[in-house]
């Protein structure tokens with residue numbers, strides 16, 4: 001969960017900047033709490049789903065979208081981060097090799113064969 005926290009808070013803070021000093025997501029109006037057998041949180045700006053991958057930590061550091069005001073909607077046309085990442089361009093296909101270029105995969109395979 002620590003890596004997930006670093007990834008999610010890092011993503012939010014890199015996209016929207018850091019929140020007010022000392023503020024945590026628990027005080028943000030965009031954090032929603034679900035309660036059944038246990039309590040769990042989701043950030044509406046990051047995106048919500050029934051999956052654990054969108055669970056949020058209420059003690060995580062706030063991002064620049066932070067607001068106390070529950071009447072403030074997300075900016076008009078705002079697309080939750082996980083939705084926008086679905087439509088992000090895929091990483092480029094592997095580029096063709098230049099003549100004489102060392103192929104790292106072949107090199108590594110050769111090392112494994114030698115071992």
Ligand code: SF4
Nearest residue numbers: 025028043045062063
């Ligand atoms: S929008 Fe609110 S709940 Fe979501 S990461 Fe930013 S401060 Fe936390």
